[in-house]
Structure formats: structure tokens, C-alpha cells
Amino acid sequence: AQSVTQLGSHVSVSEGALVLLRCNYSSSVPPYLFWYVQYPNQGLQLLLKYTSAATLVKGINGFEAEFKKSETSFHLTKPSAHMRDAAEYFCAVSDRGTGRRALTFGSGTRLQVQP
């Protein structure tokens, strides 16, 4: 079964600093990969997704993620953090094959942005 690991349950950056949230997946076959964001007391919103086209994926709100097969990673980055980016971020994965394809989520990383 697919699994995804998010390193760091909490990340704190200063406003204007680089944001880097880490995600690694476990699969010999590259899966579909997603990043979602959850603002307080809200549902999850799709940030971006990788489905086999370009390895550098651009999403909403200035975020992007790079798929690296050799590292089995799909880290999320943003060049300059803004206060409104404070939220919880979830990496998710689903199989490409004929098996179960419902998304499997990582445990989440809470991003704090300091003024």
C-alpha cells in the first residue's frame, strides 16, 4: 500500500523567507501526488498535483513542488512566505495501478509565519 511521510510536524519561518515542506512517498512506481492546504476550521483545498506531466508543478498562491523520482520526494516550496500562508499542509498520494486509488494522506505539517 502507498504511504507518504511528511518530515516535520511544525515548521516556522519568517515572513519573506523561503518555505520548504518535505514529502516523501514509498513506491517503486511513481504515483499521483498532491498537496492540500487546510486553513483553521476549514476543509482541505487543493494546492497542486503531479500526474506525470512536468516534474515541476506550479500551484495556487505561489506554491510549487518538484517531483524527484530518484529521491521519491515531492517537496513543496514557496520563495517568500506571507502571513496568510499560515496553515496546515498535507501531502497525499494515490496509486496509478488498478488497485485502490483513494488518496492516502500524510500526517500534515503546520506552517507558522512569524512577522
Added chain:
Amino acid sequence: NAGVTQTPKFQVLKTGQSMTLQCAQDMNHNSMYWYRQDPGMGLRLIYYSASEGTTDKGEVPNGYNVSRLNKREFSLRLESAAPSQTSVYFCASSEDIRQGGSGNTIYFGEGSWLTVV
């Protein structure tokens, strides 16, 4: 622009009581899901319905039942609530889980906060 709507938003239950969480989507999606979210554990899939008329167990189905009432609606029932079921529950939908790729992009409701005392 409703998307996925779930009710109730908040509920307090006593141990042993039953209740049903309702969910409806207006995006003409084939697939629907129920997840629960617990601190430090991310979201875990309870049940899903790939298409109208089908339901399948997810990662944590014990203590729950589901009904895919029609294409729009997918309900989650707790027959005898337990404190371990205190959680935030999210309903979600996608175009079609069987397609993979874009068919797996999930759209979430705003959550239902359930406390079992």
C-alpha cells in the same frame, strides 16, 4: 458555488447514541468519500463510494456504516458512538476514482466536529 456540503457542523453525542452525518455534492462527481481527521494522524479514509450503488471500506471502517443514497448524496452512520470516534469528519468527492490522475483530485466539505462523551 456550494461544492460539497455536509451537516451537521457540530454535534455532541453520548456514548452508545447513534447519528448520521449527511453529505451532498453538486459537481456531478461519481466518487465520494468519508475521512476522519485526528491530531498528528492526518486524514484517514473510512469508506468510499466509487460510483452510485457501490461502497468500499477504507483504512478505518470499524464502527461506521455508509449509504450512497444517489449520485449526489453519501451519508455516514455511527450506530453506537464511542469516545474513540471523537474526531473531525470530512466528506469529499472526485470526478471518478477509477480514472486515476485528475479523476482522483478530491474536493472537500468544511468538516463536521463530533464529540462523543
